[in-house]
Amino acid sequence: MELWFNEFQTDNLSLGARVKETLYMGKSEFQDIAVLDTFEFGRMLALDGVFQTSIFDEFIYHEMIAHVPLLVHPAPRQVLIIGGGDGGAAREVLRHAAVERLEMVEIDGAVVDVCRRYLPEISTVLITGHDKFHLKIGDGINHMAQAENKYDVIIVDCSDPIGPGEGLFARRFYEDCFKALKADGLFVQQTESPFYHQPLLKRLYKDIGAIFPITRTYLAQIPLYPGGTHCFTIGSKRYDPLAVDTAKLPDLATRYWNKEIQKSSFALPNFVKELFK
């Protein structure tokens, strides 16, 4: 007997993973949570039926959402992660010696607990703790609304813009990000697929561009996500991601990111550039 989990990436497109074992299925205050062990992706987390991360390819998403923005800022001392309940982004952020304090605000404590138990390779920091790391279970939107001139880098590591993630794609939230950042701060957000979420991408690029002087989208190749290519968008008050002197960057012991990728990931195919015109 073969057990398959099919994610409907759109109404007309599905990605199916053959399942070895269902490790966890539960329901939190906010969403359905499942951890499956699959043949192709290893253990993986799904929220409301949508694949979030897997042992097979989590390094790509987490390296790219953390290292790219942190290396655009010359001194990322105060860092905030909104979401990021699996702990992967925090793990990567804490590899940067410049970081003095990392706050993380995740809305769903159940996700943190489940990841601690079933995805320990990803949630290392959630398990062991770290003297620079401060976790708060709470609403990222409220947290952002109250913060002012506080962070160098904000990382919005959220789920899709439905359910608990919805408000994190609103213009009001980007205005609060701007306010929460210092005078030379920047933020990054995962911004979905360039193939399947074009209206969303177009809209948020415009919204962020209306608030931040510099807006840049970069891409990473992530097999777990729809179409296999994922967007990240940076809103920056001062530093332009395209102006980074990559030769001066540190070498990191990474599996996806490197100095050439820091630059090449901002090279957008014409059909993506068209969205931003």
Place this chain on the structure above:
Amino acid sequence: MELWFNEFQTDNLSLGARVKETLYMGKSEFQDIAVLDTFEFGRMLALDGVFQTSIFDEFIYHEMIAHVPLLVHPAPRQVLIIGGGDGGAAREVLRHAAVERLEMVEIDGAVVDVCRRYLPEISTVLITGHDKFHLKIGDGINHMAQAENKYDVIIVDCSDPIGPGEGLFARRFYEDCFKALKADGLFVQQTESPFYHQPLLKRLYKDIGAIFPITRTYLAQIPLYPGGTHCFTIGSKRYDPLAVDTAKLPDLATRYWNKEIQKSSFALPNFVKELFK
């Protein structure tokens, strides 16, 4: 009622497309041929149950397999396509004014006929013909074995290394490619997924590297193919793809390729670099 076609990209991974209509299903001397009209990809060609190309994303594959190598060579006059039965690579090659003669050797005439009928946007050149274009229905391996010092650029636009495509991934074939190329010629081949075909990619990179002085792999993001990222590998006698002065390249009216992509597509993530060590 919903009709879905599921491609098994590996034994443990499937991509499903919801089907509007089955336009063609047949069997040639070499393989099963199907054309499906789908909601997400539009009309698409499948050979032996494997997705080959779709109206939605064919521009990416065809632009990247044609423009990247043709722009590495300073004067690509004599060009050969092995495979390429849908006509998309030929369409892109013929946009280069430098090309004086384009030969194409496709083993399966039935694929050409089916594409002419159901994928006319891709097979334009197969339908209208072109004074520079010469199509031969025949065995690309035999053709290559007989050619000597003849081509500037060879494009191996083949299916997976099972069935009719198998011999096109053999070391003997790469030796024949070398012989068929002029003293400064180069060839390119589609070389599958960096996530799901690592042993193959590792082996052929080594084989090509043992024959050609310069071997380079580049990547393109193609949602239809396993993992959404696809490799292309160049074997070159003289010109290094990394040494191209992209500022001097022509502007082409493309939907994916541009001058930055010509360069950035050769920036490989660390896990891909590792395969080639």
